[in-house]
Amino acid sequence: MRTVALTKESTKDILENLLKRSPNNYGKFEAAVDEILNKVKTEGDAALFAYTKEFDKTEICADTIKVTEEEIKEAYEAVDPALIDVIRKALVNIRSYHEKQRQNSWFTSETNGTMLGQKVTALERVGVYVPGGKAVYPSSVLMNIVPAKVAGVDQIVMTTPPGKDGKVNPSTLVAAKEAGADEIYKVGGAQAIGALAYGTESIPKVDKIVGPGNIFVALAKKAVYGYVSIDSIAGPSEILVLADETANPRYVAADLLSQAEHDELASAILITTSKEFAAKVSEEVDGFVKVLSRKEIIQKSLDNFGYILIAEDMDEAIEAANAIASEHMEIVTANPFEVMMKVRNAGAIFIGENSSEPLGDYFAGPNHVLPTNGTAKFFSALSVDDFVKKSSIVYYSREALRKIHKDIEQFATSEQLTAHANSIAVRFEDEEQ
């Protein structure tokens, strides 16, 4: 890992380098994605079957596109019971955390006869995309389904690409069933996003699509945004550790690598106020890389997007951390809660030397679907909020309206919206002299 002095310029260079990973820079695939979406919109299931044959090298049809109860039973038999047990334990924590995010409808009323409120309603139907291929992440299935379930969504429709054998990975199916997916379809890629956005003969149209995916999935989600809702567009994973000389360099090194192993675009950054600590972490990183099974990915990720930054003081370190706005942030300093208060931009914040980032990936309860690529400045973790919408409620009595009707008429008239003014005035036309 390269070690660099933290300055305004090095921060700027790093930010520019990290932004190269943005899904906004993959415009060249847009036309292909648009073609897939249009075909699914016009041809429905037939397009899904054709694309699945082309991209997933397997045949599905109207009879086999939906995962059956029998297939789910087989999946339970194929998965290590110890893993099913861990999934269930994790689910207890994930549900418990998300239940605290629930918001009530509310209203206020006054004796003059006005009532205002905000009505919270769950989305009716949600689509959860689960990637297939080499990497199988049952934890991600839990994190995408639980908040929808806790929000009270009526129907959760999952899609995931089948393998060449036409089957879905068993641990994906077990996680989906445990978390509460209502229907599971064997379709992947941009074509799955099209099916969820427009509906086909087999797959119902949903109100919102969530879940990670490759660049085709990300572009397809961006393309259907507005027609349905989507979650944030996920970029490569990131960790930023803010540490001083009181931290354990071996733990910090291990945590940096836990994100670097995700893929070659992942980013691992340490910002520290101690040169000696930086050197020790660098040494520990080198030691770990040699023995870890995903060493090639890790090495590329560190070479491309890994940094150890030496800051003059903690305030400068925090300022840089806020500018980078990392997906995951660990604070391992003498007084980590005080530092946390100064952190403005981070998807999830892990405090103290035992709050290793993977604890949050799997088990603690908060969602691991987090804003990446600097978007923690304005986006939040996936949450129950993502699966509800709010309607404003307005009730005015005749007396309450009478008191202010001239004000509204004046405001509307000033905007030259005379039919707006008329709609208020007409209610008092009999009372005018």
Place this chain on the structure above:
Amino acid sequence: MRTVALTKESTKDILENLLKRSPNNYGKFEAAVDEILNKVKTEGDAALFAYTKEFDKTEICADTIKVTEEEIKEAYEAVDPALIDVIRKALVNIRSYHEKQRQNSWFTSETNGTMLGQKVTALERVGVYVPGGKAVYPSSVLMNIVPAKVAGVDQIVMTTPPGKDGKVNPSTLVAAKEAGADEIYKVGGAQAIGALAYGTESIPKVDKIVGPGNIFVALAKKAVYGYVSIDSIAGPSEILVLADETANPRYVAADLLSQAEHDELASAILITTSKEFAAKVSEEVDGFVKVLSRKEIIQKSLDNFGYILIAEDMDEAIEAANAIASEHMEIVTANPFEVMMKVRNAGAIFIGENSSEPLGDYFAGPNHVLPTNGTAKFFSALSVDDFVKKSSIVYYSREALRKIHKDIEQFATSEQLTAHANSIAVRFEDEEQ
């Protein structure tokens, strides 16, 4: 207004007709918008000055792009003091409603040494776009700025196109100042969105862009989404009135026309269980159209997207209303609160015969920036939530982590993420036998 029997088929036809108005269907302008955005990104202020000359027919430069205190003073002198008074009264209500939307950070802790939480932080800098041209809507300025201000946003940057005289409309300036805009720049169109998203020499980069605009503005917002955050993409205005024979046909007709006057793409729909009532509303509509100043727009809007639908019963009427998911909905029935409970999809719900929709546009307090074009199924009114983001907080003590460390290691290993497993295991390596 055409009167149609409500059936599954007529509902489907109406939905298809309404969706024709979607900004998703204006792909032909995308290339032009992309060019403008790229030019602003690479050339900064120079591009803004050139586009303002081309599109707004006026010259601005580094010295004149920012609205001065002197210009704001002039604006206050130009605006009717009675309007300023109404703006201030409306602001009291709008602030009061939005203050109720504020969410606290929260945490839970357990004596075993775990703490989980959700930290709510306001966005740092927000851009508010305000359209120029013929239609000047100070009410819209209030509705976009107040929730950001209540959320605690540090800096609110407004942009609005100058007129040919290089000036901004005075009532826009007064509304901006009253609501709390920190800086106002004279730039409009896609170039303004580019400036807010990327920053230029004069205009600072923001975290989120909100506010309505023409199709170029809407496409530009969609293009920069992900790089910054945006509000929902606004479509033409809509009203859906659900009424039975107890409603006043004259009031309902006036309310339908209050939305039809917005523009030719606006939609006004009445769903009623009474044929007689429908006929009376139709007659009142014809009477009003003749005398209203915006009669030409209203007539076109009604011809294109106006409907009176006769339902068999109230449940059928509610089902259709939920399918249409209107921006504004009025419930004028014998028992409007009971009907409201069955309404799932609507941006804002106005209850009873005195809660005329323009009351919400100007005065009651809830936001008038609302989801359009069926997106009330998954989007909400602009709110304080739009101007904050949430970071998850995780703290585990060593003892708490020890109890579950094997579970996390098993989960990570099952996903073949060995560096994840290692980051947990390394903390207990000294304790292993």
